[in-house]
Amino acid sequence: MSTTPLIPETGKPVRGAFKRRQSLGRQLVADFARSPAAMGALIVAILLVLAAIFAPLITPQNPYDLLQLDVLDARLPPGSMNGAGTHAYWLGTDGQGRDLYSAMLYGLRLSLSVGLGSAVIAGVVGTVFGLIAAYAGGKVDSLIMRLVDLLLAFPSILVAMMLLAFLGKSVTNVVLTLVLIEWAYYARTARAQALVEARREYVEAARSLAIPNWRIVLVHILPNCLPPLIVVGTLQVARAITLEATLSFLGLGVPITEPSLGLLIANGYQTMLSGEYWTSVYPGLALLAMLVSINMVGDRLRELLNPRFVK
Amino acid sequence: MSGWLVRRIAQAAFVVLLMTLIVFIGLHAIGNPIDILIGQDVDQVDRARIIAQLGLDQPLWKQYLAFLAGAMHGDLGNSFVYNEPAIRLILQRLPATLELAVSALLLALVIGIPLGLFAGLHPRNPLSKMLMTGSIVGFSLPTFWVGLMLIMLFSVKLGWLPASGRGATASLFGVQWSWLTLDGLRHLILPAVNLSLFKVSLVLRLTSAGVREVMPMEHVRFARAKGLSPTRVVLVHILRNTLIPLVTVIGLEFGSTIAFAVVTETVFSWPGAGKLILDSINALDRPVILSYLIVVVCMFVSLNLFVDILYKFLDPRVRLEGAR
Numbered sequence: 001m002s003t004t005p006l007i008p009e010t011g012k013p014v015r016g017a018f019k020r021r022q023s024l025g026r027q028l029v030a031d032f033a034r035s036p037a038a039m040g041a042l043i044v045a046i047l048l049v050l051a052a053i054f055a056p057l058i059t060p061q062n063p064y065d066l067l068q069l070d071v072l073d074a075r076l077p078p079g080s081m082n083g084a085g086t087h088a089y090w091l092g093t094d095g096q097g098r099d100l101y102s103a104m105l106y107g108l109r110l111s112l113s114v115g116l117g118s119a120v121i122a123g124v125v126g127t128v129f130g131l132i133a134a135y136a137g138g139k140v141d142s143l144i145m146r147l148v149d150l151l152l153a154f155p156s157i158l159v160a161m162m163l164l165a166f167l168g169k170s171v172t173n174v175v176l177t178l179v180l181i182e183w184a185y186y187a188r189t190a191r192a193q194a195l196v197e198a199r200r201e202y203v204e205a206a207r208s209l210a211i212p213n214w215r216i217v218l219v220h221i222l223p224n225c226l227p228p229l230i231v232v233g234t235l236q237v238a239r240a241i242t243l244e245a246t247l248s249f250l251g252l253g254v255p256i257t258e259p260s261l262g263l264l265i266a267n268g269y270q271t272m273l274s275g276e277y278w279t280s281v282y283p284g285l286a287l288l289a290m291l292v293s294i295n296m297v298g299d300r301l302r303e304l305l306n307p308r309f310v311k
Numbered sequence: 312m313s314g315w316l317v318r319r320i321a322q323a324a325f326v327v328l329l330m331t332l333i334v335f336i337g338l339h340a341i342g343n344p345i346d347i348l349i350g351q352d353v354d355q356v357d358r359a360r361i362i363a364q365l366g367l368d369q370p371l372w373k374q375y376l377a378f379l380a381g382a383m384h385g386d387l388g389n390s391f392v393y394n395e396p397a398i399r400l401i402l403q404r405l406p407a408t409l410e411l412a413v414s415a416l417l418l419a420l421v422i423g424i425p426l427g428l429f430a431g432l433h434p435r436n437p438l439s440k441m442l443m444t445g446s447i448v449g450f451s452l453p454t455f456w457v458g459l460m461l462i463m464l465f466s467v468k469l470g471w472l473p474a475s476g477r478g479a480t481a482s483l484f485g486v487q488w489s490w491l492t493l494d495g496l497r498h499l500i501l502p503a504v505n506l507s508l509f510k511v512s513l514v515l516r517l518t519s520a521g522v523r524e525v526m527p528m529e530h531v532r533f534a535r536a537k538g539l540s541p542t543r544v545v546l547v548h549i550l551r552n553t554l555i556p557l558v559t560v561i562g563l564e565f566g567s568t569i570a571f572a573v574v575t576e577t578v579f580s581w582p583g584a585g586k587l588i589l590d591s592i593n594a595l596d597r598p599v600i601l602s603y604l605i606v607v608v609c610m611f612v613s614l615n616l617f618v619d620i621l622y623k624f625l626d627p628r629v630r631l632e633g634a635r
């Protein structure tokens with residue numbers, strides 16, 4: 001038996017004495033699980049991601065394939081059977097006879113790919129620029145950081161509207177726009193963290209071993225910058241999804257042939273006032289569930305990974 | 312202090328100038344507004360005449376210089392679509408947007424500060440935990456969708472509040488305002504609530520975080536030890552110290568509220584500047600897009616400046632640093 005450290009006065013074991021010996025990742029998972037709400041959110045997020053990935057397998061029709069749509073089935077309320085009697089429209093249909101449930105899962109697919117894709121690309125670009133700024137210092141640093149400040153000073157929606165007006169509607173352009181807006185958040189975080197890490201002793205130790213600078217930055221400093229970057233990344237995924245949905249709603253985002261959740265809501269808006277509430281309500285609920293679960297996971301990660309909150 | 316101010320103003324002017332240049336080039340890259348403005352059946356002679364009339368036959372740098380020269384006189388060009396001075400179009404619609412944004416921010420403060428104060432003072436209370444989780448939901452709510460749901464519930468199902476437009480307005484200082492009439496106020500409620508949701512969560516979280524940060528500080532403990540009433544400790548010693556970061560953020564958020572008003576204005580058909588800019592983007596109405604950006608950026612830059620100055624007065628530490 002190993003000896004458990006005891007608090008001298010009470011004789012009780014010191015809380016968390018053995019936790020320290022676990023790997024950092026495992027401890028994070030254990031700490032994360034202590035919040036039931038965050039755990040629930042994580043499960044919802046995973047389920048939604050799975051539903052988006054396997055959308056073709058669990059939906060009765062491909063909403064982008066016009067041959068599978070039946071105009072006679074347009075605007076059916078939730079629960080109606082289709083004309084051929086082969087499957088039910090659980091959540092009703094829209095103006096083109098498109099099964100809303102299928103359209104939502106495909107829309108979720110698009111929203112998620114845009115959100116995750118732009119967050120990952122922006123994360124890589126921003127981190128590289130942040131590290132360059134921190135490493136180079138001087139003029140390069142102030143140039144990059146001025147640019148970041150300028151970008152962050154403007155509201156994202158305004159920048160996005162302008163960029164999309166310049167670039168035109170397409171999924172690629174939406175991702176490009178989101179990357180151009182988001183990289184600044186990562187750059188700022190990466191730079192700040194890298195500057196802190198660069199003064200640590202392990203970096204000094206690595207230097208004294210004559211390890212090349214690029215190796216110190218990539219192998220020693222970068223991994224230690226990851227925790228705050230992961231937090232920023234999680235929250236940025238949610239932001240990107242919101243922004244994409246908003247832009248699509250305004251008619252500046254994805255093209256009408258590939259409706260994301262935002263565009264589905266916008267399309268539903270036109271019929272909503274005549275009583276066909278489902279075309280707007282359900283895609284919105286799916287979007288909300290996605291955003292709330294991602295944000296709750298991100299918030300919990302921030303609590304755990306931000307040293308200011310650790311008790 | 313005055314040297315600092317001059318430097319800041321010069322910096323701000325440079326940002327505005329840079330922005331006009333980038334947007335000017337960008338707007339040129341996206342295509343020719345002529346194709347949208349006139350139909351296919353217009354013959355070549357008329358086409359050339361209209362292009363020359365709008366000044367689109369000049370090289371880009373000449374167009375830019377002409378624009379700058381006009382801007383110095385307050386003339387930002389005529390709208391291609393409305394054939395009216397672009398700046399007048401913007402300024403006509405700006406009060407509606409300002410009214411909406413200010414109402415939304417006020418709502419956010421009135422709801423957010425008390426709730427945040429409660430959540431900060433009693434962090435272990437189940438209600439506080441609910442509030443904090445609720446604020447995450449508030450952050451996540453897509454504004455446009457909530458707007459639609461508000462319309463559906465309060466206008467379509469319950470019929471309590473109107474769904475679109477500004478309603479009756481009354482004139483004050485030569486500008487039309489909705490909040491001066493009862494009908495206007497009724498029209499204002501839903502859009503203002505819609506626009507404020509995100510900010511309520513923000514204010515709530517900021518206040519709560521600030522309170523939790525200030526509470527364990529020595530001056531608060533000292534005030535308690537002195538036997539001051541809890542109300543006085545909370546209001547004077549805790550809340551006042553949380554207001555400083557709050558003022559900064561709210562000042563900066565005002566600009567983004569105006570920008571995000573585009574969404575709310577679209578949903579509620581609120582006749583503000585946001586609706587105008589969206590239509591102008593779709594019609595490639597360059598002068599209006601450019602004027603809108605200039606107005607908004609100027610507003611932004613001056614807000615930043617104002618917050619910086621305000622900060623100096625609110626926080627003695629910053630004030631002293633500036634004096635040294």
